[in-house]
Amino acid sequence: MGLKFMSLLQFSNVSFSKEGKNILKNLNIHIETGDYISIVGPSGSGKSTFLKLCNNLISPSEGNIVFNNKVLSEYNPIELRKKIAYCFQMPYLFGDTVMDNLIFPFKIRNKKLDINRIKYLFSLFSMDEKFIEEKILNLSGGEKQRIVLMRTLMFNPKILLLDEVTSALDSENTLIVENIINKLNNNETTILWVTHNKEQSTKYANKLLTFENGEIKSLEVLR
Numbered sequence: 308m309g310l311k312f313m314s315l316l317q318f319s320n321v322s323f324s325k326e327g328k329n330i331l332k333n334l335n336i337h338i339e340t341g342d343y344i345s346i347v348g349p350s351g352s353g354k355s356t357f358l359k360l361c362n363n364l365i366s367p368s369e370g371n372i373v374f375n376n377k378v379l380s381e382y383n384p385i386e387l388r389k390k391i392a393y394c395f396q397m398p399y400l401f402g403d404t405v406m407d408n409l410i411f412p413f414k415i416r417n418k419k420l421d422i423n424r425i426k427y428l429f430s431l432f433s434m435d436e437k438f439i440e441e442k443i444l445n446l447s448g449g450e451k452q453r454i455v456l457m458r459t460l461m462f463n464p465k466i467l468l469l470d471e472v473t474s475a476l477d478s479e480n481t482l483i484v485e486n487i488i489n490k491l492n493n494n495e496t497t498i499l500w501v502t503h504n505k506e507q508s509t510k511y512a513n514k515l516l517t518f519e520n521g522e523i524k525s526l527e528v529l530r
């Protein structure tokens with residue numbers, strides 16, 4: 308079997324329930340290396356829950372999820388999340404300053420801070436480097452979203468899970484982020500991006516995954 312035909316991430320009969328409520332029902336999907344999948348569907352249909360399953364923040368109640376031929380639960384969670392990185396719907400920053408967040412990816416890898424990498428990301432996002440020293444309390448919602456993205460992109464993940472990461476951005480910055488993500492995808496990063504923006508969902512993605520009532524309603528091939 309050629310590597311090309313093996314799924315990177317594979318859901319087999321996956322269900323997730325909580326407090327007697329069936330939130331996701333019998334999901335079957337193969338995600339291939341280099342896929343760029345837009346995930347759409349009504350509020351409450353299960354999109355964020357699906358992303359949380361993808362990097363084992365929550366585990367299936369039934370069925371299994373396989374990443375690189377190994378069941379997700381067999382991975383060390385920290386190692387797994389270096390490979391499958393999740394940008395939450397609500398931008399989550401910790402510590403006191405922007406730097407506390409940008410230094411974090413280096414810390415968990417026991418690596419020396421690379422200020423040039425940080426500066427490169429600021430230029431990529433067309434964001435002023437003065438924000439490096441800023442207190443997170445002083446950031447706008449859109450600034451927080453971009454800092455979280457930079458933190459997530461510091462070391463290239465294999466799979467990038469994005470949950471409405473441009474919801475607080477103006478159109479100009481949204482375009483910048485879309486282009487950064489598209490470039491990453493061209494360099495083999497697999498993208499799963501939840502968005503409520505119709506135009507965004509079909510712009511660069513090769514597949515469109517639609518959720519409805521906790522089920523996969525359709526998986527459309529776009530290009």
Ligand SMILES: Nc1ncnc2c1ncn2[C@@H]1O[C@H](COP(=O)(O)OP(=O)(O)OP(=O)(O)O)[C@@H](O)[C@H]1O
Pocket residue numbers: 325326328330348349350351352353354355356357396
């Ligand atoms: N931990 C939990 N406990 C109980 N119910 C939950 C839990 N997490 C999610 N749900 C419920 O599961 C359903 C799906 O939630 P989810 O956050 O995945 O929706 P979504 O598609 O991301 O919606 P939105 O577009 O509003 O972000 C919702 O009805 C939600 O209330």
Ligand SMILES: [Mg+2]
Pocket residue numbers: 354355356396470
């Ligand atoms: Mg959501």
